[in-house]
Amino acid sequence: MTTEVRRSPDSGHLGLFAIQDLNSGDIILEEMPLVKLAPSDEKSYDDLVSTLWASIEPPSDGSVPDYLHGIFKGMVKTAIIAIRDMHQEVIDQNKIESLLQLYHPTKESTSDTEKPIVKVADEAINFIREHVSTNETTAKIFSEFEDWDILLKICLVWSCNSFQGGRIYPQLSRVNHSCNPNAVIQTTTATQQANPEQMNDDNNTNDGQQLVAATKIQKGSEIYISYLGLILYTDTVVRKKKLERTKFFNCLCSRCCAASSEGDEGAAKIPCPVFHPRDAQQMSLDEDAQYDDDQSVRYIALMEPKSNDKSGTDNEKLYKVLRSVCGIIESFLETYEHNGLANTRHVNNKDSHNNDDEDEKDDIMEQHVGLSSTMMGDKHWTSNLTLLLHLDRRLSAMSKRMIVTQELPGEEEIAEAIDSLDRISRFVDSLKLDIDPGHVLGDVIIGTARMLISLGDEKSQKYGAEWLSKIDDYVEQFANDGVKKVVKTLKVAWTKQDRPNDDKDDSNKKAKLI
Known part of the structure; x- marks a missing residue:
């Protein structure tokens, strides 16, 4: 054992702590889910909810806030699955007891961040009692169900502890959040047979997860992961709001507290409006201030103006406009991540979208x-x-x-990609997170290096290899075998001797696929 569960001094809730020193890349623990409370491809599930899904609507009285409508629907589905699995004894009494040991809000909660989700759970249970238990398809299963208080608690456990796919784990679900995490979650090759007592009856499903140290962790330190995905790289206002609305707590991690106390928010830097006046109508920046090519722009953190600010009216107006832009981009990022718009780059997949669809996506981007x-x-x-x-x-x-065509990317395309990667890398480094930049930049670094090395000349190939060297530790400790193989192939390519003459006309040169 490398961990123990005990009370966290930061949150007051139980958390996972290291009982020995850990190095980056160390596997801390590996688990299969205790239960899986989410839609699946099972026919039994489809039959159960197909007639109900379209009718699941939040109460019309406004008791469920708009931002929780999606969670309300998800909670109704979760409750349906839980009832089915309890009826079939897939979730037995031991699993119920294990589930209820995990953190969840209660009806007695006085926290303003927890009260909304307790109300949502209440409304979800009411919906099920009114609609599901009387439905012709489901009445046979639900007619004798009486454990409504237990079901309410399971719904609240799900809302606070589940991973993607509704998976809830005995230990992994105890790991608390930090906006400067020291560990990451990765899919494992563990099989269902490796730990069958933790699995429900979904056959041929690999839902195992590993908790991996993302940096050095000292003995006695609490282990943290991020609940935020790409939102981890945003500012404190956005992160805290996201956590309040999706995980129902006020984040008091070291990064959030430092931003509040020191007034230095690295992710929120904007050109200072005093030194870089904006268009009075559109609030837009001059081009020089937008791109800062000569590094002459002065920056401040985007923070809400203080009430005693002498120029409060103008500053408040600018703050509201810029916060509105942040909201638009935040919604875009969430949609992008949820819909999986990015295509897999390292394997040869056929394009499932027509050109018009792709052009439209590019325009939106x-x-x-x-x-x-x-x-x-x-x-x-x-x-x-x-x-x-x-x-x-x-x-x-x-x-x-x-x-498809074996045509090399143009020099302008490559230069633009390198410029973008340089900018993004500087931004990520400026946040000074403990987690390796490769976790967010690995794919684009590998993609850029692949383009450079495919050009075939020594200078480009060497430059591509230099970019790859920046993520050596990340690839070694966190990448899967397929990515490691790609990176190894790319890094040795520039040392080969059969390169074309750099001075030759390469207008008709074909890509050397790597």
């Missing part, structure tokens, strides 16, 4: 990149995260073109 740059400047998280997604799509398109 460029609009958000342009909005961020125009309003927020070079160093703000909105500009850098939209640029990251834009770079990801461009690299994917270049890779596909190379595979």
Whole structure:
């Protein structure tokens, strides 16, 4: 054992602590889920909810806030699955007891962040009692169900502790959040047979997860992961709001507290409005202030104006406009991550979208990149995260073109990709997180290096290999075998001797696929 569960001094809740020193890349623990409370491809599940899904609607009295409508629907589905699995004894009494040991809000909670989700759970149970238990398809299962208080608690456990796919783990679900995490979750190759007592009856499913140290962790330290995905790289206001609305707690991690006490928010830097006046109507920046090519722009953190600010009216107006832009970009990032718009780059997949669809997506992406740059400047998280997604799509398109036509990307395309990667890398480094930059930049670094090395000349190949060297530790400790193989192939390619003459006309040169 490398961990123990005890009370966290930061949150007051139980957390996971290291009982020995850990190095980056060490596997801390590995688990299969205790239960899996989410939709699946099972026919039994489809039959159970197919007639109900369209009718699941939040109460019309406004008791469920708009931002929780999706969670309300998810909770109803979760409750249906829980009832089914309890009826079939897939979730037995031992599993119920284990579930209820995990943190969950109660009806007695006085926390303003917890009260909304308790209300949602109440409404979800009411919906099930009124609609599901009387439905012709489900009445046979639910007619004798009486453990409504237990079901309410299970729904609240799900809302606070589940991973993607509704998976809840005995120990992993106890790991608390930090906006400067020291560990990450990775899918494991563990099989269902490795720990069958922790699994429900979903056969042939690999839902195992590993908790892996993302940096050195000293004995006695609490182990933290991030609950935020890409939102981890945003500012404190956005992160705290996201956690309050999806995990129902007020984050008091070291990063959030430092931003509040020191007034230094690295992800929220904007050109100072005093030194870089904006267009009075549009609030947009001059081009020089947008891109900061000569590093002459002065920056401040985007913070809510104080009430005693002499120029409060103008500053408040600017703050509201820029916060509105942040909201637009935040919604875009969440949609992008949820829909999985980025294409897999390292395998040869057929494009499932027609050109019109892809052109439309590119237009939408460029609009958000342009909005961020125009309003927020070079160093703000909105500009850098939209640029990251834009770079990801461009690299994917270049890779596909190379595979289909064997045409090399143009010098301008490569230069633009390198410039984007440089900017994003500086931004990520400026946040000074303990987690390796490779966790967010690994794909685009590999993609950019692949384009450079495919050019075939020594200078480009060496430059690509240098970029790859920046993520050596990340690849060694966290990448899967397929990615490691790709990186190894790319790094040795520039040492080969059969390169074309750099001075030759390469206008008709075909891509050397790597």
